[in-house]
Amino acid sequence: GAVVSQHPSRVICKSGTSVKIECRSLDFQATTMFWYRQFPKQSLMLMATSNEGSKATYEQGVEKDKFLINHASLTLSTLTVTSAHPEDSSFYICSATDRVLNQPQHFGDGTRLSIL
Amino acid sequence: GQQVMQIPQYQHVQEGEDFTTYCNSSTTLSNIQWYKQRPGGHPVFLIQLVKSGEVKKQKRLTFQFGEAKKNSSLHITATQTTDVGTYFCAGRYSGAGSYQLTFGKGTKLSVIP
Numbered sequence: 001g002a003v004v005s006q007h008p009s010r011v012i013c014k015s016g017t018s019v020k021i022e023c024r025s026l027d028f029q030a031t032t033m034f035w036y037r038q039f040p041k042q043s044l045m046l047m048a049t050s051n052e053g054s055k056a057t058y059e060q061g062v063e064k065d066k067f068l069i070n071h072a073s074l075t076l077s078t079l080t081v082t083s084a085h086p087e088d089s090s091f092y093i094c095s096a097t098d099r100v101l102n103q104p105q106h107f108g109d110g111t112r113l114s115i116l
Numbered sequence: 117g118q119q120v121m122q123i124p125q126y127q128h129v130q131e132g133e134d135f136t137t138y139c140n141s142s143t144t145l146s147n148i149q150w151y152k153q154r155p156g157g158h159p160v161f162l163i164q165l166v167k168s169g170e171v172k173k174q175k176r177l178t179f180q181f182g183e184a185k186k187n188s189s190l191h192i193t194a195t196q197t198t199d200v201g202t203y204f205c206a207g208r209y210s211g212a213g214s215y216q217l218t219f220g221k222g223t224k225l226s227v228i229p
Contacts, residue, residue: 034216034217041224042221043204043219043220043221043222044159044204044219045219046216046217046218046219049216093158093159095159104149104161104164105149105161105206105217106161107151107158107159107160108158109157109158110157110158
C-alpha cells in the first residue's frame with residue numbers, strides 16, 4: 001500500500017530553535033499533503049494544506065510565519081517550526097493523498113516535538 | 117464551520133463484548149472515512165463510505181453511512197485485545213477544500229481481557 005515517511009520521529013530541543021520536519025510519499029505522487037497537530041488524547045487538528053508548487057493554505061489561527069511549509073516536489077513537503085517555544089510541543093503528523101480525489105489520506109508516523 | 121461530532125469519547129469493554137462508535141455531521145457529507153490509531157502510532161485508514169445507506173463489513177467490523185449522509189457508525193462484534201486504539205471518523209464535504217478531512221474527536225477503546 002501507499003507509504004508516507006515522516007522524519008524525524010522525535011525531536012527534543014531548546015527554546016528558540018527552529019525545527020524542520022519532512023514528509024515524503026514513497027510510492028505515489030502526492031499533489032496534496034496535510035499537516036496536523038495532535039495534543040495528548042485529542043483529535044487531529046488540521047494546520048495547513050500543502051499543494052505542490054504553490055503556497056500552503058493555513059487554517060484559521062495557525063501562524064504561517066511560525067509554521068513554514070514548503071512542498072517543492074510531488075513527493076516531499078516540509079514543515080519548519082520557527083523559533084519554537086514550549087507551547088509548540090506537540091505531535092505533528094503529515095498525510096498525503098494522490099491525484100485521484102476521494103482517495104484516503106496516508107499518514108506518516110508523526111513527529112513528537114518537545115521544546116525545553 | 118463544519119464539524120463532525122463523535123461519541124462516546126471513551127469506551128471500556130470486556131473482551132468479547134460488542135463496541136459501537138457514532139459520528140454525526142450537521143451538514144451533508146460527501147463521504148466519510150474511518151481511521152484507527154493505536155497508542156503511540158499514526159492513524160491508519162480502515163474504510164471509506166460514499167453512498168447513502170451504505171454498509172460495509174471487514175471481518176468483525178461493520179461500517180454504516182446514514183441515508184441522509186450525515187451520520188455514520190462503526191460496530192465491532194466480539195471485541196479482542198487487538199482492537200484497542202482510538203477510532204476516528206473523518207468527513208469530507210463538497211465544494212471548496214473538498215479534499216480536506218474533518219476529523220471527529222475519536223473514541224478510545226479499551227478492551228479488558
